[in-house]
Amino acid sequence: QMLELKTKIIFDPVDLTKKHKSQSSWKRVVTCQTDCDVHEYYAWFLNARFNLKLNKPIRKAHVTIVNDKIHDHELYKMAKQLFHGKEITFKYDPAEIRTNGEHFWIKVYSDDVANIRTVMGLSPNPYFNLHLTIGYANEKNIQHARYIHSIILKYNL
Numbered sequence: 001q002m003l004e005l006k007t008k009i010i011f012d013p014v015d016l017t018k019k020h021k022s023q024s025s026w027k028r029v030v031t032c033q034t035d036c037d038v039h040e041y042y043a044w045f046l047n048a049r050f051n052l053k054l055n056k057p058i059r060k061a062h063v064t065i066v067n068d069k070i071h072d073h074e075l076y077k078m079a080k081q082l083f084h085g086k087e088i089t090f091k092y093d094p095a096e097i098r099t100n101g102e103h104f105w106i107k108v109y110s111d112d113v114a115n116i117r118t119v120m121g122l123s124p125n126p127y128f129n130l131h132l133t134i135g136y137a138n139e140k141n142i143q144h145a146r147y148i149h150s151i152i153l154k155y156n157l
Helices: 018-023 038-050 073-083 111-119 142-155
Strands: 003-011 027-033 062-069 087-099 103-109 131-136
Touching (some): 003 073, 038 087, 062 111, 062 131, 087 111
Antiparallel strands (some): 003 027
16 A cells, blocks of 8 residues: 655755765755654664664655756756745655665655656656665674665565
């Protein structure tokens, strides 16, 4: 069963990482922020099931909808005027938790995102599928996280 997650569109969120700051001259970022701790909820389940404690995402619960080089700055400004601060809803299946062995996320879906990206002259679908990051492993538990990933793949969990 699909659940819904309400978010608020934020254009040009504050730079929180060195990478973001170094790319800010050419890359534009748009996120959809939540006012909840849904990422912690699912991280708790991963910890309870697999004894895996994840680091929290830097930006808390959010979905990145744009993380691209923008060629048409006027279109971007227009989209920012139209959509900044607006609310959109994502749908997700809590059974669709995914991992690459380091990061853990839930796939999310929204037709609104495709429309917003198209208005900005971007592909309707981002390079990385829409997702809500649950957390990530660090150097202390990365081997355990990779082991969990291998078990998930082996037993189709």
